[in-house]
Amino acid sequence: MVDVFNVEVYFIVLRESLEAIIVVSVLLAFLKQGLGKATDDPAVYKRLVRQVYIGAFTGVLVCLIIGAAFIGTYYSLGNDIWSESEDIWEGTFCVFATVLISIMGVAMLRINKMQEKWRIKIAKALLASPDDFKGRFKLGYLTKKYAMFVLPFITCLREGLEAVVFVGGVGLVHASSARAYPLPVVCGLISGMAVGVFLYYGGSRSSLQVFLCISTAILYLISAGLFSRAVWDFETNEFNNLTGGDASESGDGAGSYDITKSVWHVNCCNPELDNGWDVFNALLGWQNSASYGSVISYNVYWIFLMAVLLLMLYEEKHGHLPFCKKLRLIHFNPMYWLKNKKKNELTQEEQEELFRRVQEKFAKTANAEEDAGGIEVSEKKTDTGSEINESADIESGENNKHVQTEVVQTETLEKN
Template identity: 40%
Template sequence: MAKDVFSIPIFFIVFREALEAVIVIAVLLSLVESIVARRTPSMTAPSTVDEKAEPKVDGEQSSSDEKSDEIDEETGLDRQSLVRKLRLQIFLGAGAGLLISLIIGAAFIAVWFTQVRDLFGANEEVWEGVFNLVASILIFVMGLTMLRMDTARERWRIKLERAFAVKTAKADKEGKSVKWLLFTLPFITVLREGLEAVVFIGGVSLGQAATAIPLAAIVGLIVGLTIGFIIYKTSSRVGLSIFLIASTWLLLLIGAGLFSKAVGNFQQDKFNKLVGGDVAEAGTGPGSYSTDGNIWHLNCCSPEDKLSGHGWGVFAGLFGWSNDGSVGTVLAYIFYWWTAIAALVFMKYREGRLGKKKGAA
């Protein structure tokens, strides 16, 4: 099934963390120029002694200008060389952080799917409901925070400038090299983003197949790095804002479906205990579902059908589709969206933008 090959929630989680890590690296790369400018004093500034000295003849003046040009050229080359070295430190730090976070993530997922998941077989519906509930909450948080990614570059610039100023002063006092600061800052930041992604992936993957993780994680990483590079080169926020709004909308659709599905799992577990565990073998016809509080039931279009449910499984993974709807699942779906709307209104109010027009100052 398609949902067992590619997990859309995991794709967006890895994409979001990769994008933020790239934004941090982009900010550090842009700070390198100012760092070098501050630490490489101009060697061509005119001195007051020369101004008061006797006027030079034309030959001496020409020779002085040539020497000044040579000094300018050498200084420019020195600065370019220093910039390249500092940028290399940034990339090395980011690469080391990414490598360690990938190793930790792979180890965590391997242990989870080989050692832990088999413990939940006795109460499959209950545990699947718990997993879907946890995943829906994590996706809710991820979706709302993704909306602020378009301002992340400025926030990280301010944060990193402050952190670098403090650490640079400390390094100067202790005699340490600045290049190690440019290694440790991206290393720690990328490692933190990677571990955060591992935590979110662990929560979302609780109710999914292990085969759905690798491809989604790889594609999310590639897309996040690509879009981050485009942002670094263009400094455009308009296209990014549209993309993030669409991504948040899709994430909330997935989260609402998982929340509704969690309620359905709890209801199905209650029904299974009432009529016996063999009800799962009854197919999708009469007797396979509870009529208590049931709103609709279709004898087709079941995502659980292993023969013809592959297409519906995609809809189930994206939007929480089920051929069986109850009062509880429908109300859960509506409640999730009302909570999302309330959270978005509160965020806008907290930022002081509620009721303001775009053109307002």
């Protein structure tokens, strides 16, 4: 049994695949329910689903290439360069994945609350390309357009890289025979995929809102764990640098961690060494040796997230943040100010006029849709050469919100 099935390898593969597959299956279920079912626009749906798959497979491919390069270097130089900088790599990837998951999660929850017709409009808008050449390569635009690509790509790249290097590079050194590898790798992947399939179909069948809340909560649990792990990785890296790498040699016993920063330490259940606990680590951020940094970062992450969600909820209900009628969350985004919003704010008069028009427009389109039983979205065609249209900061009368909405109303084509 042992010579054909290496338990360590199984758990490594399971752990790494689990995280990636959860992210991918939640995204797919979201698309299927939130966008696919909502409209009869298979083009947009397919395009987004393709993004997810391409992201995932590109991630796996790139990780295989990088992993092979690492292992090749390892065996040719006899020097484990991955292990030396492992914590930095892991930490950086973790931070990146945390940020992406955090943003995606809120966006998914929010989009879920929208009327169905709007979901597809937004999806389509996100996929649309700006007409001007410069705009196409803007980071903000690219990340939005390829949001469904970036997250699975990064996640698969990170998890895959770890799996390849652990199993291929580190594992082989300790393994007695290469025969012990194929089976656990396959079994690990199958176990991970089973969870993914369960999540996907579970998500596709149950109520979207409930499913999204649960799966987003799982994503945030992973994300909080990742954030905590990133801090832990950076701290461990610093400690290892100071100790000259000694700490990593000593397993999970005394001396393997920085006592001055330790909150708890148990000489077992090490997610990097003990089977099973790495899965616990991947899903909930478990550490057998928690530091102040890892504990505080975990809690700060959750508290920050809760604050943001509650503020968003307040803003959605009241149109502004508590206590500050003119302040909205978007104002905390530096890009908002960089883009010079203030300059173009309109007079009160203009705002009111524009708002009135927009209101009518909404009413109009709503009626039209009811009649048509569906909508068709056409590519926006903007004539950049024409004069600037009326634009205004309006105070939305709808729902009596104090929303500073800047609306540009454009007519590009009018035919009778």
